[in-house]
Amino acid sequence: MSPIDRRRAYSARVARSLAQAALLFAVCLAGCSAPAPAQRETPAATSTVPDLSGGWLRLDSEGSGSFDGTAQKYPPAALTPAGQAMVVRGDGRNVTPNGGNTAPHQAGEPYIVNNGACTPEGTGGSAIDPNSTAIFLLQSKDEVLMVREGPGGRHIHMDGRSHPDLTKLTPTLYGHSIGHYEGGALVVDTIGLPEGNVQGGGRRRPETRLTERFELAPDGKRLTITYTWDDPMLYVRPHTYQYFFERLPRESYAFETWCDSSDPTQRQSVVPPKQ
């Protein structure tokens, strides 16, 4: 149920409570002696639940859409010696055919944007690191679902559960996320991500804790996600940066692109014409 629905449902409950009270009062006037107190509804804290539902597009205010310019402005991560020594294969996401080792590309050489696999591991970006494809948020009572334009999705559990024991958790692109609303923001806590790089020169491993705060601008049209990575083994202090998003029009719809892993040109962003 969306916040709007919840607000509607709350209004309905209040109206019904008034009706019940009026009914009891009327019955009382008609002759009852000791009316039972009207059943009190417990108002849900809906006023603090932001309406994040719908599509969001990440903004790149510093570059051409590659987010490289934006990335250069993130504060550099303060890594411990262990963090500096941590070797990450690729970004921990790709499954490149050659095992992740790519030679520098020469001028005019077609290069790989994604690794050619059509899976969430292969198509660039991720649910914790959105790129130029839109993200969509669906808020229900016990879960916030975050999906992108493609396969896969991220389940943010809102039912009060805890993280499972890390020893029983298989690290995944999405990790294990639990969330709650706090002061008008959605706060998400994630562990269980695989080893990899983080914006601003950071690192992550399954034990690393990622805290995200999803906060709406007062007009509801902009969304800021503040990422904070914390892991005493890797970071001298928590590493923080922000992504900014613009709300897509309500009537917009999600795109579904096509991806064919058997097509070698899938891996090339540019196919040079024959000379």
Place this chain on the structure above:
Amino acid sequence: MSRSRTTVGVVLLAAAAAAWSIGTFAQGRTGTSPDISGYWELPIDGRHIPPARLASRITPAMLRAEAEKSAKAIRWCNWVGMPTTMDTGRPLDVRQETREIVILAESPLTPVRHVYLNRTTHISSEIFDANTSGDSIARWEGDTLIVDTTGFEPTHGVTTIPGGGFRTATSHLVERYRLLKNGAMLSVTFTWTDPAVFAMPHSYEFRYQRVERGYEPRPYGRCDPFDAERAAFFEAAR
């Protein structure tokens, strides 16, 4: 005194009825519609699939070609799309809002289904890029959610349809979602219409069981199309 009390009582009863009506109205359309949000699993006995009656123009060679196309999509970890999204062997996560319903299969190869409740017509084919999921719009008719889908891509993903036949650019799918057993079960009846493939509309039903609260979605199995063992396995199966 007694008459006065009765009059006041009647007035308050009328006020109560009015307030009740306002409350019901305030709930809005979705407030009175069922909520199918949750995790849903298709059990082994949850499929009722009669054989499709195919159009006379459909030949065994055409069916073989579609089967090979579908097998290739699976071999290469390509996105499978509809109707396979609804039967991956793992639970579906369904989330319902006023604007749309999203259906996410627990699989790395199934694109997310977006089912729009906020429009009554399909996106114009002039601007909509046909894809494996199509363009889905939906409305509630009483306790039944009617989902109408067109805009399928005929060559991408797994195109074969349970019971026989395959999806094409002219396929039209209507799904009817209804909660059963006090919300413990979700019945989905699929009806495919496509004169190019079917002699008559082809219907089948899946009955999903609600997964218990506290369920933890399992991590996606990694599908690496470049894995040598995978390639050998599929080559041997040809």
